[in-house]
Amino acid sequence: MQLVLDIIVWLLLGLGSFFSITAAVGVLRFPDFYTRLHPAGKNDTLGVLLFCTGMLVDCLRYDYSYLIAGRLVLMILFMLMASPIACHAITQAAYLDGLKPWQKGDPRR
């Protein structure tokens, strides 16, 4: 049982790292500001969600503290709300400032 939980924790942490790295690579590879926000807004959210879930399982497994588990749940909910709002705020600012979106065939910016 402990081994299974260990594997679940490592799986969650590994997947979280994968999506966080994907977000970083996507920000570097995508052609303009708006497209870059897709990996930054989505993959980062899932990455942090997976990290927090992994830590949650780990925390409950060793019976550290229900308080820490509660804080992790709050963190997950907060990330779920805050990350898209930040993403929207920055996109809206760019759009109102008149930044033109990249279209297929344009040079990279």
Next chain:
Amino acid sequence: MLRHLILFAVLLGFWAVLSGQLDWTDSHQRYLMICGVVSCALATLLSWRVGFLEKEGNFIRIAVRQVPYLFWLLWQIVVSNWDVARRVWSPRLDVNPSMVRTPYNLKSELAVAIYANSITLTPGTVTVLIDPEKREFLVHQLSAGGEAGLKPMHNKVAHVEGEGGEL
């Protein structure tokens, strides 16, 4: 009134989880607990004065009905992440972005915020602009056809809210 009592209870619970010092016999912890109750009461009082909660629609119903929606949304987040990750790692960089306008028919600001957040989190779309006068969103999508999934999502949010009409 009931809304403000609920807000007060939620704030107290939030404080209790974050602080974790709930030993009434210890004088320092007692001081912290009293501080918590006072600041929660102050925050509730201020939000009552400003009138935040009046604009939010039936947020109790939204909070209850949101639970199944949240699980559906989590699955959508996984799908969307897989989609973006595939585009990021594909050697040809398979993106063809465009902007589309999509209407919405929701009453409360809370439901509009839920819908806008959901659009940002789901496959290939990011909310750019909310236009409350024309009642539509401007959405940036990674590839053509991303807006196909928006209508069913809008109807799910409309059901969660319980007031707005379907699209």
